[in-house]
Amino acid sequence: xxxxxxxxxxxxxxxxxxxxxxxxxxxxxxxxxxxxxxxxxxxxxxxxxxxxxxxxxxxxxxxxxxxxxxxxxxxxxxxxxxxxxxxxxxxxxxxxxxxxxxxxxxxxxxxxxxxxxxxxxxxxxxxxxxxxxxxxxxxxxxxxxxxxxxxxxxxxxxxxxxxxx
Amino acid sequence: xxxxxxxxxxxxxxxxxxxxxxxxxxxxxxxxxxxxxxxxxxxxxxxxxxxxxxxxxxxxxxxxxxxxxxxxxxxxxxxxxxxxxxxxxxxxxxxxxxxxxxxxxxxxxxxxxxxxxxxxxxxxxxxxxxxxxxxxxxxxxxxxxxxxxxxxxxxxxxxxxxxxxxxxxxxxxxxxxxxxxxxxxxxxxxxxxxxxxxxxxxxxxxxxxxxxxxxxxxxxxxxxxxxxxxxxxxxxxxxxxxxxxxxxxxxxxxxxxxxxxxxxxxxxxxxxxxxxxxxxxxxxxxxxxxxxxxxxxxxxxxxxxxxxxxxxxxxxxxxxxxxxxxxxxxxxxxxxxxxxxxxxxxxxxxxx
Numbered sequence: 001x002x003x004x005x006x007x008x009x010x011x012x013x014x015x016x017x018x019x020x021x022x023x024x025x026x027x028x029x030x031x032x033x034x035x036x037x038x039x040x041x042x043x044x045x046x047x048x049x050x051x052x053x054x055x056x057x058x059x060x061x062x063x064x065x066x067x068x069x070x071x072x073x074x075x076x077x078x079x080x081x082x083x084x085x086x087x088x089x090x091x092x093x094x095x096x097x098x099x100x101x102x103x104x105x106x107x108x109x110x111x112x113x114x115x116x117x118x119x120x121x122x123x124x125x126x127x128x129x130x131x132x133x134x135x136x137x138x139x140x141x142x143x144x145x146x147x148x149x150x151x152x153x154x155x156x157x158x159x160x161x162x163x164x165x
Numbered sequence: 166x167x168x169x170x171x172x173x174x175x176x177x178x179x180x181x182x183x184x185x186x187x188x189x190x191x192x193x194x195x196x197x198x199x200x201x202x203x204x205x206x207x208x209x210x211x212x213x214x215x216x217x218x219x220x221x222x223x224x225x226x227x228x229x230x231x232x233x234x235x236x237x238x239x240x241x242x243x244x245x246x247x248x249x250x251x252x253x254x255x256x257x258x259x260x261x262x263x264x265x266x267x268x269x270x271x272x273x274x275x276x277x278x279x280x281x282x283x284x285x286x287x288x289x290x291x292x293x294x295x296x297x298x299x300x301x302x303x304x305x306x307x308x309x310x311x312x313x314x315x316x317x318x319x320x321x322x323x324x325x326x327x328x329x330x331x332x333x334x335x336x337x338x339x340x341x342x343x344x345x346x347x348x349x350x351x352x353x354x355x356x357x358x359x360x361x362x363x364x365x366x367x368x369x370x371x372x373x374x375x376x377x378x379x380x381x382x383x384x385x386x387x388x389x390x391x392x393x394x395x396x397x398x399x400x401x402x403x404x405x406x407x408x409x410x411x412x413x414x415x416x417x418x419x420x421x422x423x424x425x426x427x428x429x430x431x432x433x434x435x436x437x438x439x440x441x442x443x444x445x446x447x448x449x450x451x452x453x454x455x456x457x458x459x460x461x462x463x464x465x466x467x468x469x470x471x472x473x474x475x476x477x478x479x480x481x482x483x484x485x486x487x488x489x490x491x492x493x494x495x496x497x498x499x500x501x502x503x504x505x506x507x508x509x510x511x512x513x514x515x516x517x
Contacts, residue, residue, distance in 0.1 A: 012298035014289070018224040018281040023188035055190035055234050062208060062237030064194060 025056025028068050030140035036132060038072040040106050041065035051106040052142075072103035075148070076156040077126045079109075082119045095119045101128060101148060102158075112142070116149035125155035171262050172386040172393030173514065175204035175379040176482035178341045181372035181470040182279075189223060189275050192375040193235040197273055200377040204389050208237055211379075212267025214244035215258040217251030217274035219474045221286050232275070243267070250274060251376065251478030252439070252500030252510050258380050259399060268385045275375035276474040283371045283473055290503055292406055303441070304368055306408070306504045308360040311444040313413035315362055319451070322362065325443040326353040329366035329468060332443075336465025341479070343370055343470055366468075369441035374472030376479050394488035394496070394514040398426035401510040408505060416452040419499075419509040423453035426497075426511040433459045433513070434493035437480035439467050439500045448506065449499065459497075463487065477501070481512065488516040 022030055025041060029052045032039030040051030043058035043065055050058070051071045057064055080099035097114040099122065114122055116131070128148040138144045177200035179192060201208065214236055220228050229246045236242065245261075247253045251274020258270035284302040291297045291306075314320045330350045336342040346366070348356075356364045379389070386393040402418035402425075404411045411417070423429070436459050440446035446468075450461065462468075464483040467476040477500025484498040495515045502508040 010298070014297070016221075016224065016281055016285055016289075019184070020224070020280065021186045021188065023186065023191050025191065026188070055188050055231050057190055057194055057234045058237075059234040060237060060239040062194060062197070062235060064191070 023056050025053050025065055029053050032070075033142065033144050034138060034140055036135070036138070036144070037070055038103060040069045040071045040103075042067040042069045048107040049105060050108055051103055051110060069105060071105040072130065074127060074129045074151060075101040075103040075106075076158065077114070077122065077124055077128060078102050078158055079124060080114065080122050082122070097122045099128075099148070110142075112145065113147040114149070115147040121150075123155070125158055127151045127153040127156060169263055169265070169382045170386070170395060171259055171380055171382045172390065172395040173378055173481065173485035174381045174386050174390035174393050175200050176376070176485055177203060178376040178479060178482055179374050180341050181343050181374050181472065183343070183372060184279050185277060185373040189218065189228065189277055189375075190231055190235045192277070192373065193232060193273060193275050193377075196375050196377045197236055197271065200271065200379055204379050206269070206379075206389065209240070211269055211271045212243065213258055213261045213270040214242055215254040215261070215270060215272050216244070216246045217249055217254035217272070217474055217478060218246070218276065219248055221289055222276055222278065222281060222283070222473060224281060236271070236273075250439075250474050250476065250500050250502055251378075252481055252498070253401070253477070253502070255378060255380065255478060255481055256399060256401060256510060259396060262380060262382045268382045269389075270380045271377060272380060272478065273375070273377040274475040274478045276472040276476075277373045278371040278471065278473040279373050287473070287504075296408070303504055304360045304363065307368070307442045307445070308363045310413045310505050311362050311367070311442065314444050314448065317414045319414045320444045320447045322354060323350065324447055325367055326350045328443040328446050329353055332462060332466050332468040333366070335463055336469030339465050339469070341374070341470060342465045343372060363442065367443040369467045369471035369476075370469055372470045372472050374470065374475045374479070376475050376482055378478060378482055378485070390489065392489055392491060392516050394485035394516060397513045397515050398428075399510070399512040400425035401508065403503075403508045404506070406503070406507065413505065414448070416448050416506045416509060419449055419452035419506060419511065422509045422511040426513045428453050428455075428497060428511065428513055431495055432456075433497050434495055435460045435463060435484060435487045436497040437462055437464060437466070437484040437499065438497075439477045439480050441467050441471055441476075441501070443468065445501070445506055449509075453497070453499075453511065455497075460493075477510065484514060488514055491516070
C-alpha cells in the first residue's frame with residue numbers, strides 16, 4: 001500500500017495452482033522424449049499419424065488414438081519463416097528460421113528451429129534432422145531437440161508421398 | 166409463430182472420479198460416443214453441438230477449443246461453447262432448435278473439478294475489485310448465507326442435515342456419484358463445523374466428470390426416443406452480482422425462473438435441484454414453491470457429486486431419465502451458477 005501521492009493503491013495478485021495431467025496419450029509422447037524417441041499416435045479410423053498426439057484423439061474422426069508409432073527422426077520442411085525482428089527474451093541470434101517440419105511417418109507437421117545453414121538457403125522440401133541436446137539436459141519436452149539441421153539429402157517434393165494434409 | 170416441441174431423447178454420464186489422469190478431451194469422447202450409440206444416430210446426424218465448460222478450471226485459455234477434438238470437426242460442423250455449466254449450453258441448443266436451423270442437437274459438458282482448488286477458482290467469479298481480492302471462496306460466502314438463513318428462521322441445522330442424509334442415501338444407488346457416509350441425521354449433526362455454520366456434509370463433493378445430452382425437435386424426437394422428455398418451459402434469471410444488495414434468505418431469480426417455466430401449473434413428480442450446499446436446496450424448494458409430494462434429487466444431487474460446469478447438465482440428464490423410464494411424468498431440472506444462487510435456470514419436462 002502506498003499513499004505517496006494521496007492515493008491508496010493496493011496490489012492484490014491473483015494466483016491459482018493446478019495439478020495438470022497430460023493424460024495417457026500425451027504421456028507416451030512425453031515419456032518417449034525422455035528416451036530420445038519421437039512417438040506419435042495412429043488413428044484407428046483414418047490411419048493418420050499425429051505427432052505430437054495433441055489431446056490423444058483424432059480431431060477428424062473423434063477416435064481415441066491408441067497405437068504408438070515411432071516417427072522421424074528425419075523430416076521435410078513444409079513451410080518456414082525467416083525471423084528478423086528482435087523481441088524481449090529472444091535467445092537465438094537473428095536472423096533465424098522457424099519451420100514446419102513433417103517428420104518421416106507423420107501426417108501433421110510440427111514447428112521447430114532450423115540452424116547450421118544460412119537462412120536464405122532454407123527451402124520447402126529441404127530434408128532435415130534433429131540435433132539433440134546433451135542427454136543430461138533432457139526432460140519430457142520437445143526442447144530436448146536443440147534444433148534441426150539440413151541432412152544434405154535431395155529435396156522431397158511435397159504432396160507426392162506421405163500426405164502433407 | 167408458436168414454439169417448436171423439443172425434447173431430451175438421450176443422456177450419458179461419466180462416473181465421478183477424483184484426480185482423474187485423463188485430459189478433458191479424453192473424459193468427453195467416450196461419453197459423446199455413448200450417447201450417440203444409445204440414441205442410435207451418428208455424428209453426422211447432429212445439426213448443432215453445444216459445449217459447457219470453464220477455462221479457469223483447466224488453467225488454460227481457450228482450452229474449450231480442444232474439446233472440439235472430442236466431437237470431430239470433419240466434415241465441418243456447427244458448434245458453440247458457453248463458459249458456464251452445460252445446462253446453459255442446453256438452453257442455447259434449445260434456442261437453436263427453436264430457430265428451425267437444426268432438428269437434433271448434442272449438448273455436452275465437463276469439469277475436472279479436482280485438478281485445482283475449486284473453492285479458490287470459483288472465487289474468481291466474484292466482483293474482481295471489491296470481493297475477489299479478499300479470497301472468500303464459495304464455502305465462506307455460502308456459510309454467511311447459511312448463517313443469515315438460520316438466524317431468520319428460514320432453515321434449521323436439522324433440516325440441513327436431513328438434506329445431506331437423504332442425498333447420501335440416494336446417491337449410493339447412483340453409479341455416477343461417489344458414495345457418501347452412512348451416518349444418521351443425529352450423527353451428522355454431531356460432526357465438527359468446517360466453515361461455521363456449515364459441516365462437511367453441507368458442502369458438495371467436488372469431482373471430475375463429464376456428460377452429454379441429445380435434444381431433438383418434433384418428429385425427430387418421437388423417432389429417437391420411446392418416451393422423450395418434452396421441454397414445456399425453460400427460463401433463466403439472474404440476481405445482482407452485488408451480494409450485499411440482495412436478500413440472503415430467499416432466491417428471487419429462482420422464483421421468477423420457476424414461474425416463467427410453469428413449475429406451479431401442475432404437480433412436479435421429481436425435481437433435480439443443483440444445490441451445492443444443503444441450505445441452498447431448502448432455499449430453492451421454497452423459492453420455487455415445491456410441495457412435499459415432489460421427490461427431490463433421487464440421484465443424490467450435486468451434494469454427492471459436483472463436477473463443476475457439468476453438475477447442472479447432470480440434473481437435466483437425471484430428470485430426463487426418470488421420464489424415459491416412466492417413473493415420473495412431470496419433472497423439473499435446475500442449474501445454478503455464480504455465488505449464493507446468483508443465477509438460476511429452471512426447466513420443466515413432461516412425458517407423454
